[in-house]
Each structure stands twice: as C-alpha cells, then as structure tokens.
Amino acid sequence: RKEVEQDPGPFNVPEGATVAFNCTYSNSASQSFFWYRQDCRKEPKLLMSVYSSGNEDGRFTAQLNRASQYISLLIRDSKLSDSATYLCVVDSGGYQKVTFGTGTKLQVIP
Amino acid sequence: DAGVIQSPRHEVTEMGQEVTLRCKPISGHNSLFWYRQTMMRGLELLIYFNNNVPIDDSGMPEDRFSAKMPNASFSTLKIQPSEPRDSAVYFCASSLEGEGYGYTFGSGTRLTVV
Numbered sequence: 001r002k003e004v005e006q007d008p009g010p011f012n013v014p015e016g017a018t019v020a021f022n023c024t025y026s027n028s029a030s031q032s033f034f035w036y037r038q039d040c041r042k043e044p045k046l047l048m049s050v051y052s053s054g055n056e057d058g059r060f061t062a063q064l065n066r067a068s069q070y071i072s073l074l075i076r077d078s079k080l081s082d083s084a085t086y087l088c089v090v091d092s093g094g095y096q097k098v099t100f101g102t103g104t105k106l107q108v109i110p
Numbered sequence: 111d112a113g114v115i116q117s118p119r120h121e122v123t124e125m126g127q128e129v130t131l132r133c134k135p136i137s138g139h140n141s142l143f144w145y146r147q148t149m150m151r152g153l154e155l156l157i158y159f160n161n162n163v164p165i166d167d168s169g170m171p172e173d174r175f176s177a178k179m180p181n182a183s184f185s186t187l188k189i190q191p192s193e194p195r196d197s198a199v200y201f202c203a204s205s206l207e208g209e210g211y212g213y214t215f216g217s218g219t220r221l222t223v224v
Contacts, residue, residue: 043201043215044153087153097166098213100145102152 001026004090006101014109017078021104023088024070033064033071034089038103044087047073078108114216116202122222128190131219134183135204143213144177144187145201153201159185160207192223 006023013019025033033050048055050062050071061074071090075082088101115134123129135142143158157167159179167177174193179185189196199220203213 043217044213045215046212049212097155097158099155100153 003027003092003099004088004101006088006104008102008104010105010107012107012109013078015078015080017108018074018076019078019106020072020074021086021088021106022070022072023090023101023104024068025088025090025099026069027090027092028069030090030092032091032098033062034098035060035062035071035073036087036089036100038085038087040084044100047086075106078106080108080110082106083108114202114204114214116200116216116219118219119217120220120222122224123192125193125223126191127223128188129192129196129221129223131187131200131202131221133185133187133202133216135185135202136214137183139204139206139214140182141205141207142179142185143203143205144185145203145215147199147201147218148197156187189221192221194223197222 004025011019035047036044037047038044048057048062050064052064054063059076063072085103085105087103089098092099114136117132141160144156145153146156147153156169157177158165162179175189177187199218201215201218203215205213
C-alpha cells in the first residue's frame with residue numbers, strides 16, 4: 001500500500017460547481033497534513049495546512065479523519081483559475097520529512 | 111526575497127555525461143530538500159539537509175547520484191554518469207525549522223538525457 005494515495009482524476013467540473021478530493025494515508029503516526037497546488041509545468045505551492053478540527057480558507061475547506069486515515073479538500077464555487085493538480089502531503093514521521101501524493105488533476109470548464 | 115533559485119532551468123545532455131544541478135535556498139532557511147518528479151512516480155524525495163548536514167539520503171536512487179551542501183546558501187545535485195531514465199524535473203525546496211512543513215520550491219530543472 002502506498003504511503004499516500006489520491007485519485008489521479010481528472011475531475012472535470014463546470015464553473016461554480018463544488019468539488020471534493022480525498023486522500024488516504026497509511027502511517028497512523030502521521031501528525032501533519034497539507035494540500036499543495038501545482039500548476040502545469042510549475043513548482044508545487046502550499047495551499048493550506050489541515051488541522052484536526054478542520055479549517056477553511058475562503059472557498060477552500062480541508063478536513064482530517066484520523067479514524068479512517070484520510071484528508072479531504074473541498075472547493076466551492078469553482079473558478080477557471082482553480083484548474084491545477086492538487087497534491088496531498090503527509091508527514092513521514094521523520095524530521096521535516098513529508099510524502100507527497102501523486103496528485104489529483106482538476107479542470108474547471110467554462 | 112527571490113525565493114529558491116535553481117539552475118539551469120533546462121538541461122539536455124547525452125547519456126554518460128555528468129550533470130550538475132544547483133540550488134540556492136531562501137536566506138535563513140535551514141532545511142533543504144531535493145525532489146524528483148516524473149509522470150509515473152510523482153514527487154520523490156531524494157535527499158534532505160538540515161543545517162548543511164545530510165539527514166536522509168535513502169531516496170537517492172543509486173551511486174550515480176550525489177548531493178552536497180557546502181554552505182547554507184548553496185547545494186548541488188550531481189548525476190554521473192547520466193542515463194535516459196534520469197530524465198525528470200528536479201526540484202529543490204527549502205524550509206525553516208520550527209515553521210512546520212511549509213516548503214518553498216524552486217522552479218525546477220527539467221533534465222532530458224538522450
């Protein structure tokens with residue numbers, strides 16, 4: 001089983017739609033979780049951290065379910081500019097070390 | 111701040127040649143990471159340094175790969191000899207201890223070995 005697993009997509013959604021991605025992780029000792037965004041042929045950029053209580057940043061909501069070992073990202077009112085690959089990131093238990101998922105591709109359609 | 115600076119942006123080389131990738135982390139960041147990204151395997155951690163000391167190089171694929179960090183503002187990743195299967199985008203990232211895992215990535219080096 002991979003340390004971090006994501007549905008590669010693509011998710012093709014119309015503008016204004018709500019879309020959700022899930023990501024499962026295998027290391028029950030993991031404590032830190034993140035979502036990164038990567039545009040085509042660009043570097044990954046931190047989108048948001050995922051806290052135990054869940055957190056929201058504008059149209060983006062992240063949730064953590066420790067019992068089932070998954071995190072989720074919800075995007076409301078999708079914009080064309082949200083089109084990108086979303087990477088799930090989980091700490092690997094080592095010092096400052098994380099594992100990246102292979103990403104979920106989102107395409108928002110006009 | 112100029113961010114994490116990598117060079118070159120693109121590198122095309124022939125199989126068997128030596129390739130050196132360079133990275134300048136953000137000033138003040140004390141952790142540096144080298145990643146490789148391919149379509150098949152996604153982002154893979156090759157090696158990371160903390161305070162210029164290699165902490166974990168278990169991701170380095172084989173002896174053909176080596177990395178150094180002679181000072182806090184510079185790191186290199188060297189492949190010798192290069193092979194076509196090394197073709198990938200190589201990212202360098204840096205972070206500051208105590209600020210969690212908020213990595214800042216460089217723009218990457220797109221390596222093609224022919």
